[in-house]
Amino acid sequence: MKPGRMKPGPEFDRIRAFIAAVRATSASVEIPPGDDAAVIRWPSEESVVLSSDAFVEGVHFERAWVRWEAVGYRATAAALSDLAAMAARPAGVLISLMVPPETEESMLGALGEGVGECLRRHGAGLLGGDLAHSPSVVAIDLCAVGAARNPISRGGATEGDEIWLTGAVGGAAAAVQAWGRSLEPDPRARLAFERPTARIAEAIWLAEHADLTALIDLSDGLAGDARQIAAASEASLRMDLDAVPLAPPLSEYVTREAALSLALAGGEDYELLLCSREGSLDPVRAEFERRFQIGLTRVGVVEEGEGVAWTSASGESVPAGLDGFDHFAPGRTR
Amino acid sequence: MKPGRMKPGPEFDRIRAFIAAVRATSASVEIPPGDDAAVIRWPSEESVVLSSDAFVEGVHFERAWVRWEAVGYRATAAALSDLAAMAARPAGVLISLMVPPETEESMLGALGEGVGECLRRHGAGLLGGDLAHSPSVVAIDLCAVGAARNPISRGGATEGDEIWLTGAVGGAAAAVQAWGRSLEPDPRARLAFERPTARIAEAIWLAEHADLTALIDLSDGLAGDARQIAAASEASLRMDLDAVPLAPPLSEYVTREAALSLALAGGEDYELLLCSREGSLDPVRAEFERRFQIGLTRVGVVEEGEGVAWTSASGESVPAGLDGFDHFAPGRTR
Numbered sequence: 197m198k199p200g201r202m203k204p205g206p207e208f209d210r211i212r213a214f215i216a217a218v219r220a221t222s223a224s225v226e227i228p229p230g231d232d233a234a235v236i237r238w239p240s241e242e243s244v245v246l247s248s249d250a251f252v253e254g255v256h257f258e259r260a261w262v263r264w265e266a267v268g269y270r271a272t273a274a275a276l277s278d279l280a281a282m283a284a285r286p287a288g289v290l291i292s293l294m295v296p297p298e299t300e301e302s303m304l305g306a307l308g309e310g311v312g313e314c315l316r317r318h319g320a321g322l323l324g325g326d327l328a329h330s331p332s333v334v335a336i337d338l339c340a341v342g343a344a345r346n347p348i349s350r351g352g353a354t355e356g357d358e359i360w361l362t363g364a365v366g367g368a369a370a371a372v373q374a375w376g377r378s379l380e381p382d383p384r385a386r387l388a389f390e391r392p393t394a395r396i397a398e399a400i401w402l403a404e405h406a407d408l409t410a411l412i413d414l415s416d417g418l419a420g421d422a423r424q425i426a427a428a429s430e431a432s433l434r435m436d437l438d439a440v441p442l443a444p445p446l447s448e449y450v451t452r453e454a455a456l457s458l459a460l461a462g463g464e465d466y467e468l469l470l471c472s473r474e475g476s477l478d479p480v481r482a483e484f485e486r487r488f489q490i491g492l493t494r495v496g497v498v499e500e501g502e503g504v505a506w507t508s509a510s511g512e513s514v515p516a517g518l519d520g521f522d523h524f525a526p527g528r529t530r
Numbered sequence: 531m532k533p534g535r536m537k538p539g540p541e542f543d544r545i546r547a548f549i550a551a552v553r554a555t556s557a558s559v560e561i562p563p564g565d566d567a568a569v570i571r572w573p574s575e576e577s578v579v580l581s582s583d584a585f586v587e588g589v590h591f592e593r594a595w596v597r598w599e600a601v602g603y604r605a606t607a608a609a610l611s612d613l614a615a616m617a618a619r620p621a622g623v624l625i626s627l628m629v630p631p632e633t634e635e636s637m638l639g640a641l642g643e644g645v646g647e648c649l650r651r652h653g654a655g656l657l658g659g660d661l662a663h664s665p666s667v668v669a670i671d672l673c674a675v676g677a678a679r680n681p682i683s684r685g686g687a688t689e690g691d692e693i694w695l696t697g698a699v700g701g702a703a704a705a706v707q708a709w710g711r712s713l714e715p716d717p718r719a720r721l722a723f724e725r726p727t728a729r730i731a732e733a734i735w736l737a738e739h740a741d742l743t744a745l746i747d748l749s750d751g752l753a754g755d756a757r758q759i760a761a762a763s764e765a766s767l768r769m770d771l772d773a774v775p776l777a778p779p780l781s782e783y784v785t786r787e788a789a790l791s792l793a794l795a796g797g798e799d800y801e802l803l804l805c806s807r808e809g810s811l812d813p814v815r816a817e818f819e820r821r822f823q824i825g826l827t828r829v830g831v832v833e834e835g836e837g838v839a840w841t842s843a844s845g846e847s848v849p850a851g852l853d854g855f856d857h858f859a860p861g862r863t864r
Contacts, residue, residue, distance in 0.1 A: 201685065201764070203757040226577055227683050231762070232615035232746060233581035233674070235681045240574030243560055246657055247567035248624040248673055254665040281566035290582040292626075292671040323580055331588040331667055337626040337660070339582055339673035340567070347569045349561050351535065412566060423537040428565070430535070 202230050211327050213301040214293070217308025222288040222321025234324035236287060242343040247278035249340065253333035261375050264303055266390040267336070268310025274415065275338035276318055276394035277466040281413035282349070283403035284342035286396060288321035292337040294330035307336075318396050348403055353410035353429035353471035359496035360477055362395055362468045362488075365418050366455065367443030369462020382445040392466045398488050399468055405484070407476035414467045419460040421469055422496075422504045429471075432501030437508040439495045457515040471498055536564050545661050547635040548627070551642025556622040556655025568658040570621060576677040581612035583674065587667035595709050598637055600724040601670070602644025608749065609672035610652055610728035611800040615747035616683070617737035618676035620730060622655035626671040628664035641670075652730050682737055687744035687763035687805035693830035694811055696729055696802045696822075699752050700789065701777030703796020716779035726800045732822050733802055739818070741810035748801045753794040755803055756830075756838045763805070766835030771842040773829045791849040805832055 202208045215229055227235035238244065251271040253259060262270075272289060279286050291311065293304070315321060323341060367388025374381035381389070395413065402408060410425050418440065426433045442459050449455040477492070484492050499505075506514045536542045549563055561569035572578065585605040587593060596604075606623060613620050625645065627638070649655060657675060687693075701722030708715035715723070729747065736742060744759050752774065760767045771790070777799075780789040811826070818826050833839075840848045 201762050203754070203761040227616075227681060231683045231685070232612045233579045233618065233676070233681075235616065235678070235683075236578040236580065238572045238574070238576075238578050240572070242572075244570040244572050244578060244675075245567045246570065246624055246673070246675060248626045248658060248660045248671070250626040250628050250660045250662040250671065252628055252662055252664055255663040278566045282561075282569065284567070290580055290673055292582045292584040294584050294586055294669055294671075324582060326582045326584045326671070328584040328586055329589040330586055330669065333665055335628055335664065335669055337582070337584065337628075337671035339580070339624055341578075341580060342567070344569070347561060347567075349565045349569075351565070420537070427537040428535050 207327060210299070210301055210304050214304040214308040215322065217305040218312035218315065218322045220312045220315035220321045222323060224287055225321065225323065229322060229324045234290070236323065239343065242345050243347060245279055245282050245284040245342040245344050245347055247275065247340050249275040249278060249338050251336045253335065258375065262390055264306035265310035268307040269314045269391055270389065271336045271338055272311045272314035273392045273394045273466060274464070275340040276314070276320065276396060277413040277415065279340050279342035280395045280399040280468065281411055282342070282344055282347040283399045283411060284344035284347055285400060286318050286320035286340060286342045288315065288323040288341055290323050290339040291325040293325065293327050294335040296332060296334070297329055318394060346403065348408050348411040349428065350410050350412050350425050351428035353425055353431050353498045355431065355498055355500050356474050357409050357471040357498040358474055358477060358494055359433060359435065359498060360470050360472060361441065361493050361495045362398055363490040364441040364443040365414060365465045365467055366446045366459035366462050368392060368464040369458040370443065370445045373458065385445040388443060388465070392464065394466060395468045401484065401487070402470065405480045407473040408470055409473060410471040412469050414465045414469055415463055417461045417463045418469065419504065425469065425471065426502060426504050430502065432499045433496055433504045434499050435496040435504055435506050437506050437512050437514060438510050439493060441491055441493050453515050460515065541661060544633070544635055544638050548638040548642040549656065551639040552646035552649065552656045554646045554649035554655045556657060558621055559655065559657065563656060563658045568624070570657065573677065576679050577681060579613055579616050579618040579676040579678050579681055581609065581674050583609040583612060583672050585670045587669065592709065596724055598640035599644035602641040603648045603725055604723065605670045605672055606645045606648035607726045607728045607800060608798070609674040610648070610654065610730060611747040611749065613674050613676035614728050614730045614733040614802065615745055616676070616678055616681040617733045617745060618678035618681055619734060620652055620654035620674060620676045622649065622657040622675055624657050624673040624675070625659035627659065627661050628669040630666060630668070631663055652728060680737065682742050682745040683762065684744050684746050684759050685762035687759055687765050687832045689765065689832055689834050690808050691743050691805040691832040692808055692811060692828055693767060693769065693832060694804050694806060695775065695827050695829045696732055697824040698775040698777040699748060699799045699801055700780045700793035700796050702726060702798040703792040704777065704779045707792065718777070719779040722777060722799070726798065728800060729802045735818065735821070736804065739814045741807040742804055743807060744805040746803050748799045748803060749797055751795045751797040752803065753838065759803065759805065760836060760838050764836065766833045767830055767838045768833050769830040769838055769840050771840050771846050771848060772844050773827060775825055775827050787849050794849065
């Protein structure tokens with residue numbers, strides 16, 4: 197069914213405006229958005245990979261920071277990033293929009309533009325969704341749907357595995373910090389927040405070319421997400437503080453401690469942290485960096501034990517707040 | 531990975547409390563909640579059926595009306611009902627919880643109890659989810675995931691098809707109306723709101739035993755959802771006002787007009803409205819009613835044209851508000 201075949205009315209006009217702006221469909225869809233549910237054909241050799249990700253005004257973003265296109269792009273990238281973290285290819289997303297009654301079609305159109313830009317970049321489509329009232333703020337919840345022949349969990353790291361990181365970290369957190377101080381962020385930091393890359397192609401390539409044992413995307417911060425791998429794998433991660441690649445805007449920070457703090461505890465970079473069998477990544481590293489135009493940096497080693505240990509040969513001290521982002525930790529407001 | 535293998539911290543304590551309370555898992559799950567995404571094996575002969583459904587405090591429910599168990603049950607039933615509307619069997623749900631910072635583990639436990647009660651009733655499991663802050667109200671978004679060999683859309687009704695309705699309508703709306711007037715609802719109305727039945731087994735049975743051409747679940751009200759079938763099928767639905775089965779509490783309403791208004795425009799009954807080839811349902815109707823202990827009532831016929839026409843042999847007049855529930859119609863507050 198086409199969206200045009202939904203009944204008339206202001207609610208459905210808004211849904212139509214959103215769908216029209218997204219302009220991203222999935223080839224495997226049998227029954228597209230507009231019916232009670234979407235129906236998708238599935239190849240029998242692939243598992244279904246599913247994740248949901250909520251994005252709330254006043255918590256994950258502020259209306260004053262960015263335009264609605266960026267809100268849509270960023271929320272979609274965050275959702276697709278969970279598929280990257282399993283080395284899954286995306287089929288698409290379902291999007292529940294919770295918006296105040298006074299919301300105009302134009303706002304939903306702008307949001308849809310950003311969603312569609314991100315979906316098309318990764319070959320994904322809009323599968324379905326819901327539009328509901330919210331008493332005040334805008335909330336967006338995305339369910340990302342993907343396929344994987346050999347999904348990679350967080351839980352397979354063992355002693356002796358190497359720990360690697362794609363790209364650089366702290367860019368998005370630098371933008372959030374600037375906005376929090378009523379400053380205009382460095383343009384590179386703003387871009388990291390507005391247009392993060394879900395490392396879908398990178399993850400699939402790495403899973404095919406190296407022997408990965410654990411994989412996670414950095415949504416809560418490098419330090420916190422490393423602890424997730426450690427907990428899931430029942431192993432200890434020894435991380436090298438000196439090796440952590442800082443996002444470009446952080447090089448201009450006055451103190452290295454302030455920069456490291458953002459790089460380690462700041463979330464929402466959506467880079468990949470992965471563990472691989474010793475020696476399996478080195479031979480393909482140069483090809484990876486050439487192909488994807490981002491770095492691939494060795495940042496540690498897996499040991500027996502539990503938790504994460506940070507070390508520094510240069511004697512650098514570990515900044516406070518290394519436990520990553522916890523929505524419910526005392527004193528947190530985000 | 532087990533939830534116990536997520537890292538420590540107050541956010542993850544809350545997630546663990548919720549998962550522990552739900553106690554509903556799906557047999558087809560390869561990687562359960564707690565990793566970046568859930569992974570599910572899929573039978574090759576079945577399509578993946580997906581729907582998302584948001585449930586927002588102050589819009590879909592008020593904290594003063596019901597306990598958190600009922601909120602969880604009701605939100606889950608609403609999500610699974612979208613699968614019933616495709617004649618799909620549920621695999622499970624992903625649940626994004628958006629809750630204020632002060633939310634206690636006990637509230638999430640109670641919510642999880644209700645979610646689990648509903649999931650287990652339908653043989654479904656918790657597949658994954660997200661927990662995020664909300665600045666004020668509680669919002670719950672569920673993505674329901676199911677499987678169907680022959681999903682039934684809204685769009686296949688043609689001239690001469692019969693229109694049928696399961697159960698009776700208006701019960702949940704009677705409860706909402708009572709709460710809106712600061713009255714205690716009739717216990718049967720309260721039950722209809724708190725523990726609605728997703729007509730999963732009923733839909734699958736009907737799809738196997740009759741020749742269904744269109745199927746929808748009543749979430750926005752009988753009148754409005756009939757218009758959805760008409761729009762999707764590009765046909766007209768001639769509906770018989772006298773035949774509409776009213777939920778028990780409505781028989782005590784002083785005016786028939788007030789009762790009809792709730793039955794036709796009140797949403798959230800989650801009964802099934804379906805179209806079937808002439809004569810294909812009559813032979814199995816008695817067996818359906820015996821098996822499921824609910825009525826199956828013929829309420830109209832499909833004709834050429836568009837939209838919905840209500841008729842009454844007894845000369846009954848059609849109440850105002852027949853266009854069903856539209857979140858964004860002027861003057862609506864829900």
